Amino acid sequence: MAINLQTPEVEIRENRLNSVLSYQGSAKDLCAKSAQRLLPCRDNSFNQCGDCSAQRAFLHIAQIRDTAVVNHGPIGCAGDFAIFNAQFRGGCRSKGYPVENIRALSTNLQERDTVYGGGEKLAETIREAYRRFHPKAIFVNTSCASGIIGDDIDGVVDAAEKELGIPIVPIYCEGFKSQVWTTGFDAAFHGILRKIVKPPKEKRADLITIFNFVNEDVFTPLLAKIGLKAKCLVVHSSIEELERISEAAATSHICETLGTYIAKGLEQEYGVPEIKSPPPFGFAWTDAWLREIGKITHKEKEVEALIQSEREHVEQELAELRKKLEGKTAYIVAGASFGHSILSMARDLGIEVVGITGFHHDQRFDNEDDRINSLKNAITCAGDIQNYHVCNKQPYQLINIIRALKPDLLLARHDNMVILGTKLGIPSVYVDDANLAVGYAGVINTGRKIIQVMQTKNFIKNIAKHVKFPYTDWWYQQDPFAFQRGELGE
Ligand code: SF4
Known part of the structure; x- marks a missing residue:
């Protein structure tokens, strides 16, 4: 399936990858249905919380060192500036770059702009970003508001590019456009591929x-x-x-x-x-x-020698970790494919995985090659996974799933999921730095972290004793996907 770089907007995951946001069953069943693209991407009847594609796009483009971002939306859409500024500064420090702030401005769209249009404000803000930061490129992030009022972003961007002589890259990532927030990654990469990447001068x-x-x-x-x-x-x-x-x-x-x-x-x-x-x-x-x-x-040849020496290097510690973790069960909560990567490490550590929740599921991948079919690889690694769920982080569902399975551990990719597990009294491991989990040493790093977290078991149980969730006993007795299936009405 070819990617179309002629259009300024990325095709959303629901259309491109037949992504789904809700599923309950087994990994093998999901894999078989996905191969035939049998699952529709339905709207959830309601969402308790949500996330936004614009944030996923901003995460990447705002942290390029010599760029600036203009967020074309109301000031509320700029709420994530602070999060990524802290992340960027920390990374600059650890990687030895000068510690700087991200360079991001908001056009601060107001009610008046939604009537008369925000094009002029956008042109002014792009000029202001250039004046303040002298970036090598400027990215323009769209928002729900700019999408609804239909501002001519391309027109403003083309004019600004001629005026300033640097690439001005529109990133169409309106939050309402896709229910799958990772569409924002694709939107950022679409813009980079279209307007930043150049043909090779050398290989x-x-x-x-x-x-x-x-x-x-x-x-x-x-x-x-x-x-x-x-x-x-x-x-x-x-x-x-x-x-x-x-x-x-x-x-x-x-x-x-x-x-x-x-x-x-x-x-x-x-x-x-x-x-x-x-x-x-x-x-x-x-x-x-x-x-x-x-x-x-x-x-x-070099690779075979590397595999052998790296494996030998960690062999003894792996055996010790497996001994300590023997008989432990875990539930995994992560964004789609990364949950499968955690599964692969958990298996090496001898942990029994009793289920997985992925935040969405892509029924196909951009490069249709089974070697990168993440779910298929997970099944090859661990066999069928009963209790496979797709749920876009809705706590009311996750609580019922996890309470029913009673795992010894929760292995989670996102911090808010770790908080949820802790409130349930389950030692919860935050796999935050994915790179530290990479390779043979990564399995050892992850195993050490799990052992550390398990030592806090009594502390976590104590926290759970003092937590009051807003759910009734009635809800705890329901199937977590009953609303999605329409069994409990709207
Ligand atoms: S783009 Fe839309 S969904 Fe995203 S923060 Fe702004 S208003 Fe919210």
Whole structure:
């Protein structure tokens, strides 16, 4: 399925990947239904909470070092500036860059602008961003309000580009457009592919581009052992580095949900191959990932030697961790594909996974290759997973799911899910820095963290004693998906 870079707007996941937001059953059943695209993406009858594509787009583009972002919306849509500013500053410090703030402005659309249009305000704010920050590029993030009033963003952006002489990149990420908030990742990458990436001037046969979040660069030391270089993107990169990603030997990512759109785009437009394997979490998946890199870079022998030495290095500690974790059960809560990566590590640590909740599910991937079919890889790794759920983080559902299964542990990718698990009295592990979980050492890091969290068991039980949830006993007796199936009415 080709990506269309001629249109300014990304095609949303519901249409492009047949994504769904609600499912209850088993992993094998979901996989079989997905292969035939049998599941419709229905509106939930109500949502207790939600998230927004614009935030997912902003996360990436605002943390490029020499850029600026103009958020074209009411000031409320800029609520995430503070979160990502703190994240950006922390990352600058740990990576040795000058510690700076993100460069983001809001057009602060008001009621009056929704009647007379916000185009002039947008043009002025783009000029102001240029005057204050002298960026190499400016991204313009849209919002629900700018989408509803139908501002001519392309017209303003084209005029500003001529006036200022730098790329001005519209990112169409209105929150209402897609119910799948990760569409925002695709919207950001769509803009980068259309207006930032340039055709290669040279080919760099030793460079692997890795799309990830704000985390530690564990890829550089690992790949250096076989004479390769890694470049982690997009956060903390520069516009020049992004312009040149077409020159890499291959593209990889830490998660299919995050990276398949840009990987597909680079393969389609510039012939940069995507690493067609599961991401490097857990022993077998890391083996497969390294072997695929070895094949592309003609370093098969070096890769085999690396696999052997890295495995030997952690063998003893892995055995100790497995002993300590023997008999433990866990429930996993994470955004779609990353839950499968946690599963892969949990299996290596000898933990029994009693179920998974993914925040959405893509019935297909941009690069239709079964080697990157995340759910299929999870089934190969762990067999069928009973209690497989897709639920966009609704606490009222998750509470009933987790209470019924009573796992010893909750393994979660998002901090708010860790809070939920803790309130339920379950030791909950926050897999926040995905990169520290990468590779063979990553399994050990994750195992150590789990042991640490388990030591807080009594403390967590004590917290749970003092928590009062707003749900009635009636709700606790209901099937968590009864509303979705329309059994309990609207
Ligand atoms: S873009 Fe829409 S959903 Fe996102 S923060 Fe603004 S108003 Fe809310």
